[in-house]
Structure formats: C-alpha cells, structure tokens
Amino acid sequence: MSEQFEPVIVGFTCNWCSYRAADAAGTARVKYAPNIRLIRLMCSGRLDPSFVMKALAGGADGVLITGCHPGDCHYVEQNYKALRRFLLLRRTLMGFGMEPERIKLIWASAAEGVRLAHEIDSFVEEIRKLGPLNWPKWNGNGQIAEKQPIMEVTA
Amino acid sequence: MSDKPKFAMYWAASCGGCEIAVLNTHEKILDVDAIFDVVFWPVAVDTKYKDVEAMEDGSILLTLWNGGIRNDENEHIAHLLRRKSKILVAFGSCATEGCIPGLANLSPVDEIVSTAFNTLTTDNPQGIYPQTSYNAPEGVLTIPTLYPVLRTLAQVVDVDYFMPGCPPESHQIAAVIDLVVQVLQGKAELPPKGSYIGAGNSTVCDECKRTRNQKTITAFKRIQEVAPVDPTLCILEQGVPCNGPATRSGCNARCPAAGAQCIGCYGPAEGVIDYGARLITAFASVVDAREPAEIEAILDGIPDPVGQFYRFNLADSLLRANVGAWKKNGH
Numbered sequence: 001m002s003e004q005f006e007p008v009i010v011g012f013t014c015n016w017c018s019y020r021a022a023d024a025a026g027t028a029r030v031k032y033a034p035n036i037r038l039i040r041l042m043c044s045g046r047l048d049p050s051f052v053m054k055a056l057a058g059g060a061d062g063v064l065i066t067g068c069h070p071g072d073c074h075y076v077e078q079n080y081k082a083l084r085r086f087l088l089l090r091r092t093l094m095g096f097g098m099e100p101e102r103i104k105l106i107w108a109s110a111a112e113g114v115r116l117a118h119e120i121d122s123f124v125e126e127i128r129k130l131g132p133l134n135w136p137k138w139n140g141n142g143q144i145a146e147k148q149p150i151m152e153v154t155a
Numbered sequence: 156m157s158d159k160p161k162f163a164m165y166w167a168a169s170c171g172g173c174e175i176a177v178l179n180t181h182e183k184i185l186d187v188d189a190i191f192d193v194v195f196w197p198v199a200v201d202t203k204y205k206d207v208e209a210m211e212d213g214s215i216l217l218t219l220w221n222g223g224i225r226n227d228e229n230e231h232i233a234h235l236l237r238r239k240s241k242i243l244v245a246f247g248s249c250a251t252e253g254c255i256p257g258l259a260n261l262s263p264v265d266e267i268v269s270t271a272f273n274t275l276t277t278d279n280p281q282g283i284y285p286q287t288s289y290n291a292p293e294g295v296l297t298i299p300t301l302y303p304v305l306r307t308l309a310q311v312v313d314v315d316y317f318m319p320g321c322p323p324e325s326h327q328i329a330a331v332i333d334l335v336v337q338v339l340q341g342k343a344e345l346p347p348k349g350s351y352i353g354a355g356n357s358t359v360c361d362e363c364k365r366t367r368n369q370k371t372i373t374a375f376k377r378i379q380e381v382a383p384v385d386p387t388l389c390i391l392e393q394g395v396p397c398n399g400p401a402t403r404s405g406c407n408a409r410c411p412a413a414g415a416q417c418i419g420c421y422g423p424a425e426g427v428i429d430y431g432a433r434l435i436t437a438f439a440s441v442v443d444a445r446e447p448a449e450i451e452a453i454l455d456g457i458p459d460p461v462g463q464f465y466r467f468n469l470a471d472s473l474l475r476a477n478v479g480a481w482k483k484n485g486h
Binding site for chain 1: 261306310428429431432433435436438439440442444445447450451454457459460461462464472473474475477478479481482
C-alpha cells in the first residue's frame with residue numbers, strides 16, 4: 001500500500017456550542033484534520049441514530065457527535081438525551097461487529113475552539129489506527145458490490 | 156382454462172405461518188377460490204415451476220409472495236413470478252423486511268450450515284454436509300446455494316405492494332381480499348404502487364389502550380420479572396422493552412392487550428427510515444439517568460440490542476448485516 005489511509009469522518013455539531021467552537025477555531029486559524037465533514041444540527045438532541053448509521057453504511061469510517069457541556073444545553077437537557085442515545089447506539093453498533101471506538105461523543109462549548117480542534121485531530125488518528133470500515137454497498141440486485149470510492153462534492 | 160383472473164402464492168425463506176394466516180380467514184378463502192383461478196401455490200395445489208414458466212408474461216393477476224431471498228432458487232422464482240404477475244405483493248414480514256430468517260445476517264453462511272448439521276444436538280459423527288452439486292450415476296443432482304446474506308423481496312425485484320406482519324392478521328388479509336374483489340368489480344381503485352396494504356399508518360402505541368404517563372425508567376426488565384404486570388399501564392413504563400413506539404399499527408395492539416410487550420412484527424411505522432434507530436431514540440428518551448455509569452447500568456437490561464431492535468427488520472435496516480456475515484465473502 002503506497003497511499004496512506006485517509007479516514008472519512010462525519011461530525012455532527014450543535015448550533016449553539018460545538019459549531020461555534022469549530023467556527024472559532026477557523027477564525028483563530030487553528031488547524032484541524034480535513035478528514036472531518038461537519039454537519040450542523042440545532043442541538044445534539046436532534047441527532048437521530050439513523051444519521052450515524054447512514055453515514056457508516058454510506059462510507060464513513062467514524063462518526064463524531066458533539067454537543068454542549070452537561071447543564072449548558074440551549075434546550076435545557078437534550079444533550080443528556082443525546083448521551084443516552086449515544087451509549088445505546090454504541091452498544092448496537094458493537095452488535096453489528098463494529099469497533100466501539102468508531103463513534104465518539106465529546107462536549108465543547110462555543111469558547112473551546114482549540115480544544116475541539118485537538119479532539120478532532122486525535123479522533124482522526126484513532127480511526128486511522130483502526131483502519132477503514134468498508135461497510136459494503138449492496139448494489140441494485142442486492143449483491144455485495146465492490147467498495148466505491150467516496151465522491152467528494154465541493155461547493 | 157377458466158376465464159377467472161389468476162392467483163399465485165409462493166413461499167421462499169419463511170416458516171409457513173403466512174399460509175396458515177391466509178387459511179385463518181376462514182370462509183373468506185372461498186371468495187379467493189370463487190374469484191380466482193389458483194394457478195400456483197406450492198403449499199396448497201400441485202403445480203410445477205415449468206407450469207409457471209409456460210405461462211404468458213403478466214398473465215397472473217395477483218401473486219402473494221412470502222419469505223426472504225436466501226438462495227438462488229428463491230431469487231430465480233422471484234424473477235419468474237415478477238415477470239408472470241401483474242401485481243406482486245410482498246406478503247408478510249419475511250418478504251417485506253427479512254423477519255426471523257433475516258437474523259441469520261448476523262452469522263456467516265458456514266456457521267449457519269455447521270449449526271444445522273454439526274452441533275451437539277445433531278447426530279452427524281462422520282461430519283456429512285450437504286453439497287450443492289453431486290455426481291450421481293443417473294446424472295448431476297443439485298440443490299439451491301445459500302447466499303451470504305438474506306435479502307428482502309424488494310431488494311431483488313420490483314414490488315407493487317407491501318403487506319407487513321408476522322404473520323399478517325387474518326382480518327387484514329380479509330380486508331385486502333375484499334378490496335381486490337371491489338377492484339375487480341370496478342367499485343374501488345387500487346392504492347398507489349408501493350403502498351403498505353392491510354396495515355395502519357401509525358404506531359402500535361396509537362392503537363394500544365394502556366394508559367401512558369410521563370415515562371421514566373430506572374431499570375429494564377424481562378416481562379417475567381415484572382410480577383404482576385399492571386393490566387392498564389403502558390408496558391414500557393413498567394420497564395419492559397416494548398417495541399410499540401416504532402412499530403406500524405394494524406394489529407390492534409394485540410400483544411400489549413394480552414399483557415405482553417410488542418416485539419415489532421409489523422415492521423417500521425410510516426416514515427421510519429431505520430427501525431432500530433427509532434427504538435434507540437425511544438428507549439434512550441425514557442431512561443431516567445444522567446451520569447454515564449448510571450445510564451450504562453440501566454442499558455445492561457437490554458443484553459442483546461441488535462436482537463431487540465432488529466428482530467424482524469435486520470435485512471431491511473440501513474446496515475443490513477453484521478461484519479461477520481459479509482467479511483468472509485471476499486469483501
């Protein structure tokens with residue numbers, strides 16, 4: 001293998017904290033790994049576990065879920081709900097034979113841009129160590145298709 | 156040949172319960188016989204595949220298909236009946252979402268075969284396994300080959316309607332037969348293609364008569380550990396993982412009415428993309444804890460999350476099969 005494995009990570013951020021943390025990191029020119037694709041939700045409590053499954057089934061190697069620190073939720077306590085969902089989802093994904101390290105939950109306030117950038121970097125390295133997930137694609141007739149390269153869509 | 160419209164029913168990877176559910180419509184079954192010419196129904200009439208192959212394409216008006224696609228024979232007949240049928244209905248949970256046979260998507264094929272032919276409970280001292288092809292003096296004998304994973308009917312061929320349930324409730328089957336009769340008489344129209352028929356559009360909870368309050372659960376229990384089960388209170392509220400919140404209505408909430416939790420045989424409710432994901436959301440919402448260690452202790456009460464969340468729906472879920480089932484197949 002000549003090429004280094006570059007993990008594809010999908011990251012879910014909360015509008016009120018971790019998205020702003022990522023934004024702050026950008027404004028402050030703090031670099032973090034470009035492997036992560038951030039998706040903004042209004043709250044970590046909006047995270048439907050099917051988003052995570054769809055990401056993993058569709059080619060992601062890991063999923064990072066972020067939210068406000070406990071007690072700081074803009075919607076009072078939805079981040080506790082996100083925590084419980086995350087723990088139950090992780091158990092379920094293990095039942096599918098996935099390594100539990102492929103999904104991670106971290107809390108980051110709007111002021112923690114530098115910390116979030118470090119967390120993203122270390123998560124990318126953890127997934128790089130685990131290697132590709134390669135969840136199969138089932139093509140039209142339902143047979144397992146070859147792994148398709150992830151199409152990069154740029155705006 | 157009679158002029159009556161033609162009817163077929165087939166079973167693939169299934170248990171036969173769907174056929175029994177059809178017979179449980181009692182005298183309604185006579186309507187089927189009066190209206191239709193039953194041209195192919197392996198469990199009830201003696202016809203051969205070659206009889207079906209000889210029919211004109213599109214000559215069967217209605218085919219009810221139960222069972223998932225587990226082997227090459229299932230797939231061959233699925234394509235054949237799709238070609239010969241005007242209306243193909245995925246009938247029952249196996250055809251619509253994989254059902255119990257779909258749980259084999261958690262194991263590689265060689266393990267499935269070895270469990271069936273060479274475990275402690277099987278007397279097979281010489282380790283004889285079935286071969287898919289055998290050279291007998293009279294010629295080559297073949298049996299169907301298992302596929303790595305089980306697929307739903309719609310993952311293999313185009314399906315017109317879906318009729319969920321394990322098995323579909325007999326009153327729902329009777330209602331569908333009535334509808335077909337009315338359509339044939341020009342008194343009703345067929346629903347849009349791809350519709351779920353013989354089922355509701357809501358959830359089992361919506362049909363359940365039990366009282367629901369603000370749910371908070373401090374421990375998940377198996378139903379035999381709850382003694383006695385409160386006859387009027389929501390079963391999930393009593394700590395028993397009940398799949399009602401994610402499951403399609405249509406059964407009149409029979410299990411909760413009888414004092415047992417819903418296990419989800421009617422499949423995902425309208426609009427649910429992944430059945431298990433919806434249940435994870437539902438169960439996580441009622442857990443009454445905020446500290447990770449506390450939450451984990453409560454979640455220990457669901458020892459087999461995949462079995463709990465995908466008992467009927469694994470083959471039709473977003474992830475479909477576990478790593479063990481597909482990794483050994485050269486992927």
